[in-house]
Amino acid sequence: MADIENGQDQSAIFRGTAGDDNVLKDNRSVQGTPAAAMPAFILGEELADLADSDPRIVVLTADLASANRTRDFEHRHPDRFFDFGIAERNMITAAAGMASCGHIAYAATFASFAAILGAETIRTDCAYPKLPVRVIGHHSGMSMGFYGTSHHSLEDIGMMRTIADLTVVAAADSNQLRAVLRASIDQPGAMYIRLGRGRDPQVYERVPENFRLGEAITLREGRDLTIITMGAELRPSLDAAAALAEAGIATRVIDMHTIKPLDAAAIRRAAEETGAILVVEEHNVTGGLGSAVAEVLVDGPRVRFRRHGVPDEFALIGPPAGLYAHYRLDAPGITAVAKEFLGRA
Amino acid sequence: MTRPDTSRGHNVSLDFLADRARFVRLETLRLSRIAGAGHYSSTFSAAELFAALYYAHLRINPAEPRWPDRDRFILSKGHAAIGLYPVLADLGFYDMKLLENYTRLGSPFGDHPDMKKIPGVDFSSGSLGHGLSVGVGMALSGRVEKRDFRVYCMLGDGELNEGQVWEAAMAAGHFKLQGLVAIVDRNQLCIDGNTEQVMSVEPIGDRFASFGWAVQRIDGHDLEAVMAALEGLKPAGEGKPQLIIADTIKGRGVKRMELSLNWHVGNLVGEDYDDAWNEIMAGLQPRVEA
Numbered sequence: 001m002a003d004i005e006n007g008q009d010q011s012a013i014f015r016g017t018a019g020d021d022n023v024l025k026d027n028r029s030v031q032g033t034p035a036a037a038m039p040a041f042i043l044g045e046e047l048a049d050l051a052d053s054d055p056r057i058v059v060l061t062a063d064l065a066s067a068n069r070t071r072d073f074e075h076r077h078p079d080r081f082f083d084f085g086i087a088e089r090n091m092i093t094a095a096a097g098m099a100s101c102g103h104i105a106y107a108a109t110f111a112s113f114a115a116i117l118g119a120e121t122i123r124t125d126c127a128y129p130k131l132p133v134r135v136i137g138h139h140s141g142m143s144m145g146f147y148g149t150s151h152h153s154l155e156d157i158g159m160m161r162t163i164a165d166l167t168v169v170a171a172a173d174s175n176q177l178r179a180v181l182r183a184s185i186d187q188p189g190a191m192y193i194r195l196g197r198g199r200d201p202q203v204y205e206r207v208p209e210n211f212r213l214g215e216a217i218t219l220r221e222g223r224d225l226t227i228i229t230m231g232a233e234l235r236p237s238l239d240a241a242a243a244l245a246e247a248g249i250a251t252r253v254i255d256m257h258t259i260k261p262l263d264a265a266a267i268r269r270a271a272e273e274t275g276a277i278l279v280v281e282e283h284n285v286t287g288g289l290g291s292a293v294a295e296v297l298v299d300g301p302r303v304r305f306r307r308h309g310v311p312d313e314f315a316l317i318g319p320p321a322g323l324y325a326h327y328r329l330d331a332p333g334i335t336a337v338a339k340e341f342l343g344r345a
Numbered sequence: 346m347t348r349p350d351t352s353r354g355h356n357v358s359l360d361f362l363a364d365r366a367r368f369v370r371l372e373t374l375r376l377s378r379i380a381g382a383g384h385y386s387s388t389f390s391a392a393e394l395f396a397a398l399y400y401a402h403l404r405i406n407p408a409e410p411r412w413p414d415r416d417r418f419i420l421s422k423g424h425a426a427i428g429l430y431p432v433l434a435d436l437g438f439y440d441m442k443l444l445e446n447y448t449r450l451g452s453p454f455g456d457h458p459d460m461k462k463i464p465g466v467d468f469s470s471g472s473l474g475h476g477l478s479v480g481v482g483m484a485l486s487g488r489v490e491k492r493d494f495r496v497y498c499m500l501g502d503g504e505l506n507e508g509q510v511w512e513a514a515m516a517a518g519h520f521k522l523q524g525l526v527a528i529v530d531r532n533q534l535c536i537d538g539n540t541e542q543v544m545s546v547e548p549i550g551d552r553f554a555s556f557g558w559a560v561q562r563i564d565g566h567d568l569e570a571v572m573a574a575l576e577g578l579k580p581a582g583e584g585k586p587q588l589i590i591a592d593t594i595k596g597r598g599v600k601r602m603e604l605s606l607n608w609h610v611g612n613l614v615g616e617d618y619d620d621a622w623n624e625i626m627a628g629l630q631p632r633v634e635a
Contacts, residue, residue, distance in 0.1 A: 058489065080489055082520075090478045090512035097482020100460070100468055102413070103489070105482075124472045125479065129460055 041198040042174045043136065044072030046181050047106055051077050054185065060095050060107040062088045068108045068138050069198075088113045092121040092135060099131035104185065110144070111137030111153035111194060119159050126190035127166040134184050134191045140170075141232060141282030142310070142327075143197040145320040154310050158287020160192045161260045168260040169213060170194040170231035175204040176257065179211035187213055194231055197320070201235040203255075216263040222250035225338060226270035228293055229280040230256045236324070237280050239331035244338055251338070259289055264296045271303035278306050278338055282329060285309040306341045308334070357401045359568045363628065365396035365432070366568070370598045370625045372431035372444075377612060380448040384456065386596035386608045388428035390532035390565070391499065394591055397571040398497065398528075399432045407437035410464040416494050417467045417483050421476020422501035422530060423457035430454055430463070438465035474507025476500060477527060481513050484522040484581070493581045495524045503535030505546040511556070517586040518557025524581025527553075527588045530565065532595035536609050553588045565591025566629060594632065598625050603632065 044059070051057040051073070058080045065071040065083055074081035084091035088109050095105035107114070114137035115122070126133040137156055144151035160168045167187055171177040177195065184191055208217070219234070220241050229237045234255055241251035252274055254266060270277055277297070279290040290307030297305055310327050324330040328337055339345040369392040377383025399405075404416040420429055427447075434441040446452045453462035457471030468479045480498040487494050504510065517525050529549060537543045550560040561577070563570040574589050596602030599621045602611075613621050 058486075082485060084516060085519075087509075087512035087516065089509050090481070090516055093475050093478035093509070094482030094485065094513070094516065097468070097479035097484075098486045098489075099482075100479070101417075101483055101486035101490070103486055120472065121475065121478075124469075125475055129469050 041069040041138065041195070042177060043108060043138070043181075043195075044069040044074070046178050048073045048076040050181065050185065051080060054104070056102060056104045058082070058095075058098055058103045058105050060084055060091050060105060062086055062091045062107075062109040062113065064109050068136070070108055088118050089121045092118045092133070093125045095133045095135075096121070096125035096129065096131050099126070099133045100129070104132045104134070106134045106136060108136035108138060110151060111140035111156050112144075112151050115153060115156035115160055115192060115194075122160070122166065122190065122192065123163045127163045130165055130189040132187075132190065134193055136193045136195060138195040139197045140194045141196070142315045142323050143232065143282075143320050145323060146317045148317050149314045152315055154282070154284045154315060155287065156192075156194060157259055157281070157283050157289060158291070161287075161292060165189045166260065167191040167213060167258065168194070169258045171257065172196075172203045172231055172234040172255065173200050174198075175202070175207045176211070178207045179204075180213075180257070183211055183213050196232040200232050203234045203238065214258045214261045214263060216266040217255040217257065218252060218266070219255055220251065220253040222252040223274055224250045225276045225278060225342060226252040226254060226274045227278050227280055227334070227338070228254045228256050228267065228270065228289065230259065230289060231282065233280045233282050233329060233334075236329065236331040236334055240334035240338060243331065243335045247339065247344065249338065249342065249344065256289060256293075259292055262292050262296065264300075267293055267296045268300045271297060271301045276304040276342060278308055278341055280329070280334055280337075281307075281309045283309050284312055286312050304341070306337075308337050355401055359572070362393070362396045362400055362568045362572075365400050365435075366392040367625055367628065368435065369395050369428045369432060371622065373427050374613060374618060374621055374625070376427050376430070376444060376447045378614065378618060379445070380456070382610055382612050383427050384424040384610055385599070385613075386534075386602045386605070387422060387501065387530075387532065388425045389598045389602065390593040390595045391422075391425050391428060391530045392598065393566050393568050393571055394499065394528060394530065394593075395428050395432055397568060397575060399436060401572060402575045403497065404494065405436075405465070407433075407465065410438055413490075414492055414494055417480070417496040419468045419476040419479050419483075419496070419498040420458060420466075420470050421479075421498050422473065422504055423470030423476075425499075425530075426454075426456065426458040426470075429458065429466075433463070433465040436465070439463070473501065473504040474509040477510050477513035477517070480525050480527070481516050481520070481522060484517070484525040485520065487524060487581060488522075493524075495526055495578070495581050496522075497526045497528060499528045499530060501535075502529055502531045502533065502540050502546050502549070503543070505529065505549065506535075506544045514553060514556040514558065514586075521557075521583045522586045523579050523584030525586040526578055527558075527586070529588065529590045530593055531590050532593045532597075533604060534595045534606060534609075536606075538606060549590050550588070557585055558588045559585040560588045560590065562590040562592065565593035566597055598629060600624065
């Protein structure tokens with residue numbers, strides 16, 4: 001984890017077991033998934049820490065214990081870890097069954113399979129009975145890059161936030177994820193926690209104190225424009241705000257980590273104080289955070305408003321960095337979109 | 346109100362259970378009339394199963410609906426809840442008077458059961474195919490907590506079409522959840538016709554056995570056979586999950602409904618209501634095959 005926080009590459013570390021069959025003759029060969037392409041999640045570690053003092057915590061995954069590092073939990077609490085194989089709906093519903101018996105159940109898999117394949121189990125078995133299931137959708141958005149649309153999750157927020165009694169939250173980096181997980185212990189009802197691919201650029205230098213679900217965090221002040229964003233788009237949005245400052249545009253950046261319940265007061269304040277709101281998200285422009293903010297603004301103060309995400313189409317295939325550049329969701333792209341929006345291009 | 350007993354396997358007579366099965370059917374008539382529609386036939390097929398489970402078998406305590414050591418019962422075929430509600434009231438989980446407002450605006454009692462609103466309902470259901478997964482989770486919780494409760498899950502036969510059932514069956518076998526008991530109400534019909542014509546489910550026993558389950562098959566209207574199957578179950582622990590296939594007749598107890606496709610949902614009024622009432626009061630009659 002330290003390597004990730006330092007922004008270093010771990011590509012020298014590979015999965016796989018030692019043995020004659022595993023001796024590679026060309027050092028450019030790779031066995032298994034390169035660690036650099038794997039999430040160095042603190043997920044399993046943090047949950048194991050929490051479980052040390054909370055016997056209610058159980059962890060489930062669907063054949064992704066290594067990819068999401070819930071393996072770290074298994075090593076420390078093997079009796080409270082369950083790998084359900086490639087059966088996500090069964091995993092989520094079983095998590096609800098465990099939650100009905102007093103456990104707090106964390107069920108983690110790729111966001112596309114957690115939220116999209118699992119949507120009905122989340123609604124019917126977790127949210128409706130108000131059970132403490134925390135469905136963790138990692139590798140959200142298009143962070144799976146060239147794995148393609150089946151592995152992209154650009155609809156999950158739209159689907160999850162229409163479910164009553166479900167808390168929907170996105171963590172930007174490992175420190176914020178720790179805060180989210182700690183806050184999740186006492187959060188009533190079910191949660192959907194959206195994560196990136198685990199090597200998301202750092203936003204929070206330490207675990208944010210006083211983190212509260214449902215309370216947006218203003219990371220940068222400004223009076224000309226507000227960028228409202230969350231998750232993996234937070235870092236590029238902050239970088240864009242710095243670039244905009246050089247162009248004389250003072251930009252407020254709000255981490256709207258909790259999409260539901262939404263901090264409507266922070267949105268109204270931003271509208272009144274900055275007069276222009278740009279929502280940036282790694283999500284289809286329909287149904288996501290942009291739509292959620294728009295729903296607040298329809299009833300609120302007059303403001304210039306623009307959604308910026310992936311257009312209503314299936315994203316291209318490509319490496320994640322290429323996709324972010326293509327859809328202008330990297331810092332230069334966001335900077336350019338903001339300037340166009342304000343007529344300062 | 347019938348006296349509750351918190352031990353498993355209480356000593357009640359088969360006549361008493363037959364009377365309680367009759368009560369389930371009569372209440373289904375009464376409540377359906379309040380709603381203006383009801384799942385008669387899917388409930389009638391399970392009437393003996395409800396009676397045996399709740400009056401003679403399950404380890405439950407109506408005075409403490411959330412007792413951590415209680416047996417769990419998941420009605421995965423949630424549309425038969427109309428037969429479960431009066432049983433729970435009869436056992437003292439809540440006042441029978443509450444059912445007078447069955448399905449009316451704001452009532453806790455809908456066509457499908459809500460665990461947040463109804464004491465004694467261990468899990469909400471209605472969307473077919475979920476219940477066995479819930480049971481897997483509950484049985485795992487029991488293992489983690491070192492409790493010896495069993496988890497019973499009643500499924501419809503048509504419900505076995507749902508893929509998630511087999512995900513759960515696979516997981517139950519894998520995790521060796523001997524304390525998980527699935528009961529399939531094999532009443533032969535789904536909505537569009539006979540299961541074997543719409544989407545065949547047989548051989549149910551072989552299919553579950555190949556997933557690592559121990560299988561019994563009984564006549565689900567024969568209370569002696571039902572009780573023997575329940576009493577023969579193994580305790581919670583590591584071993585094969587246990588399946589009871591209860592061969593039943595959809596609509597059993599009211600002739601016009603038996604194996605009829607027209608009564609999955611219906612509403613009896615006037616003389617038809619009285620006829621059905623009298624027929625149920627007379628008890629189950631031997632079936633004459635058409």
